[in-house]
Amino acid sequence: MKHCLLIVFAFFTIASTAQKNSKAYKITYSRSSNGKTIEGQDPVLVFSDANETIITSANNLAGKAEYPFEDTFITQNQGIVIQAAYLSATRKIFTSDSLSLGKQAFEIGNETRTILGYKCKKAKTVINSNTIELWFTNDLNIKGAPSVLGQKLGLILEMNRNNNYIISATKVEKIKSIPSSLSLLKSNFSALDALTYRDLVWKSRFITIPVFEDEIINFSDASKSNDSIFRFANGTIILKKIKFPEIKSGSQVFVDLKEQSNGDAYDRTGTVFAIPVYEKSSFMDGLKNGAKTLPIYENGNGKQYQGVVKTDAFSPLLELMRFFTPFGIKQYGHIQLKDKTWHESVPYRQDISELYSALSNQEVYIGTFIGNYDKGGHKVSLNITIHGEDKQQPKNTFALPLFNTTNIMEMAGQEYGTMFNNDKGLVVDFVLEKDIKNAQLRYITTGHGGWENGDEFVPKKNTIVLDGKEAFSFVPWRMDCGSYRLFNPASGNFNNGLSSSDYSRSNWCPGTVTNPMLIDLGDLKAGKHTIQIKIPQGPNEGGSFSSWNVSGILIGN
Structure with a gap:
């Protein structure tokens, strides 16, 4: 637990300065299954600059999300990942991991695509027998993705799992800075180990x-x-x-x-x-x-x-x-x-x-x-x-x-x-x-x-x-x-x-x-x-x- 708190302190220190970075982007993602856009979905939102990436959703940002819901905070330089869960209006928990990004292994090919005007390369990996293809760009000099997977590659504009579930970027917007309302400093969370965190989120x-x-x-x-x-x-x-x-x-x-x-x-x-x-x-x-x-x-x-x-x-x-x-x-x-x-x-x-x-x-x-x-x-x-x-x-x-x-x-x-x-x-x-x-x-x-x-x-x-x-x-x-x-x-x-x-x-x-x-x-x-x-x-x-x-x-x- 002490290790978890030290990581969080380091994250807060970086996050407080990252909010001021002028090269920030907001990326909106849509999900589709078996070739059809999922109806009534809550779009994934990613905010990213040179130091920090935050994964949230439109409903989370607007205060309309149903409990439980999660936000993910990543410091790109140090590779710290913090997952924060809102189990109820009064109960909030988080867990952190400083190693998970480094454990990810990808096969990067020569194939390229243009998505939303940005040149992308393909990275491939297999997780739990699922083949996952990530299309990423380095044109914006930032890193980010709609999940923890692939954060070190660049900016992920499409995730394709088994050719039947796709998360794809629909809009990339340049913004002045990452909204300060997303800062973890504004919330009182209880720090937990990863296993306990996942168990409580699941049971909620x-x-x-x-x-x-x-x-x-x-x-x-x-x-x-x-x-x-x-x-x-x-x-x-x-x-x-x-x-x-x-x-x-x-x-x-x-x-x-x-x-x-x-x-x-x-x-x-x-x-x-x-x-x-x-x-x-x-x-x-x-x-x-x-x-x-x-x-x-x-x-x-x-x-x-x-x-x-x-x-x-x-x-x-x-x-x-x-x-x-x-x-x-x-x-x-x-x-x-x-x-x-x-x-x-x-x-x-x-x-x-x-x-x-x-x-x-x-x-x-x-x-x-x-x-x-x-x-x-x-x-x-x-x-x-x-x-x-x-x-x-x-x-x-x-x-x-x-x-x-x-x-x-x-x-x-x-x-x-x-x-x-x-x-x-x-x-x-x-x-x-x-x-x-x-x-x-x-x-x-x-x-x-x-x-x-x-x-x-x-x-x-x-x-x-x-x-x-x-x-x-x-x-x-x-x-x-x-x-x-x-x-x-x-x-x-x-x-x-x-x-x-x-x-x-x-x-x-x-x-x-x-x-x-x-x-x-x-x-x-x-x-x-x-x-x-x-x-x-x-x-x-x-x-x-x-x-x-x-x-x-x-x-x-």
Whole structure:
């Protein structure tokens, strides 16, 4: 940090005198992509004289830029680069580097062009597999560019990346001096190292909602709630109340979860879910008062299933992400095998943008469940991030949870999803108050149990029936589980040379997320509808049985 401050002091000393230099220029640049000028762009502005170059933009200069935005300050003689970021009206940061300009290597050819009346030569370099051509002139006896790249060559009038993204000068103006309003001396910045600076600038471009940080999900009578984290089912479920901001249509929303074993060696079912606070009757009632207080679903097979389907007065869990823990990651990293370097944690990340309308401007409980009977259990951290509007994203304005058979209260007596041993399977009646256009069923399905001949290891067709007609059918199956071997240090090894984590499974692998299927249902009229899920669930084998965790959310406009 001391080195950074010394560089900045040297820069300020030079910059204060450079403002008085009479040979200064203002260069305006325009950006184009695939041969077309980018509409609504904020033009890049470069101010340069014999000593100093400043890279900014028209909006930055006019005070109209949206946060975050950056300016770059360069002293050409000393090769000092200062990047300054305005994260908000009150938070400003900078970083400096005295070496980056000298690290740039270019191949300079003999080819020439005339741009805006100035003779230019071409320099070429390759950065991260991108071929970049810079056209520069020395006619003005100044140096500068619309980025840090190529500052030592001369004045860059065109940057061409892979022949599909071009920044080109549209105007070169001689000015009396560089505007004094651009001086860093007028702003109060916090000095940071380059890595921290880039990280803060990146994170300032989206909203991060922290939910859990290094929270334990285990099975223990000692697991108790506190002021912010609620714990249920002997600690296998954790929840936190979260207030979401308004999420504009077209924004992208992601769930980020990190998991490590804190003692449990086995692969376990996990889920991240939401429970609306405003519901008169919700799954929260069952968590507080017991699984038996939840609405019962029966299909004639003699069992009662608690809280799995929507009723007139009850909504099931809104599943955001289904994930599966690997065999003992981190905790069992001491197990040594030749050519195996175990990973330290599993990062799960999933786009849940299609559910934004159920979260926008809402107060909800966000929860995470990992089924286990281990006192050490698992350690998790969870964030939800909201990213700016993307016009190419779908704009669903409706989300209605219909069913969820994942028994997150397994450790408090909730029945497994075994209703598919009956031809009726799972049937949900629901009423739409309004017509829904472009309706889709966001469907997550995973098969479990039964050991070798059970549904976890045997492909089974899932059939979705809407209002008496088959809407979709498929066989959910994952054949890439061996790709995640390094997540699974405690995975059992067999005589055939395979590990347990290598085996294909019914739509899941130890250490992965299970992606939802988005099943087109067409336009649905207001009124009563029925959806049915049918799976040929396998029979019991001694003390083992098969089950299916399926969840469905109706989305559309």
